[in-house]
Amino acid sequence: MSSKRELLEAFRACDENGFLYLTVAWKEGDAFYIGKHYENVVTVNEEELSELQGSSVPRDHIQAPWSTTYTEAPNPLPEDVYIKNPIGISFYEGTPVLPKLVSSEITIFENILKNPHRNVCTYYGCIRDGDYVGGVVLEKYRRTLENLMDSNPIIGSNIETQTTPFNPEAILTGIRQGLDHIHSLGLVHDDINPRNIMIDDDGEPVIIDFNSCMLPGELSRGGTPGWSNCPNIATFENDEFGFDLICKMVWGEYDGSDVSAHGL
Secondary structure (H helix, E strand, O other), rough: OOOEEEEEEEEEEEEEOOOOOEEEEEEEOOEEEEEEEOOOOOOHHHHHHHOOOEEOOOOOHHEOOOOOOEOOOOOOOOOOHHHOOOOOOHHHHOOHHHHHHHHHHHHHHHHHHOHHHHEOOOEEEEEEEOOEEEEEEEEOOOOOOOHHHHHHOOOOOOOOOOOOOOOOHHHHHHHHHHHHHHHOOOOOOOOOOOEEEOOOOOOOOEEOOOOOOOOOOEEOOOOOOOOOOOOOOHHHHHHHHHHHHHEEEEEEEOOOOOOOOOOO
16 A cells, blocks of 8 residues: 655646646655646645656655754654745756755754744754654744735734734844844845745744855855845845845835846
């Protein structure tokens, strides 16, 4: 009897004939697969996933190797956590680049664990899967800054129905403090945008997503269109650029639509 398939990622793409499809990545037992699904270009349900045909991917091209320097997540896990699996599987091109990216991000999380901050995401450790990392365990936050702004498009509007308090000054102060802390660790986040800022239940902003985080001077991954100047090198100025745009967004002066730096 085959193992139940675990959906890891589904990414919309377009083939050479202009037809939309989903590139789907899943795990079955200890094996990983990638396949294409044309029937539903929004998501894939359990039945569709069980019938999907795909190509196997070597495990060491997907999962990062376990290291004795990693913190093992507590068992049982804390309540209400987010388990981050390998991201970017849908872009797999036959090389073991992804585990290197995951290992790099875990190293950054280990640094954050030793130097925690209220406005930087909480890291609990990694789930060990034999000789590999099975997932990165993080605090779960329910709303992004983008979500919060979508529900409060006008500063000063009536927000009594919102469960998350909206205080523009406090949000920007918290982001600033979190960013300063990251910089004090000698790190460039390099992808500051409203989807990488979560808002916790107390209305505090929390910076997440460190898979683009670099040391100053390393090659940048370019950031998110509309929120970066498409840099080639990771610098603290890249983060300041993104933060300045977030400040404008919070005060209703920018909507993330300027993607000209990325040639779009």
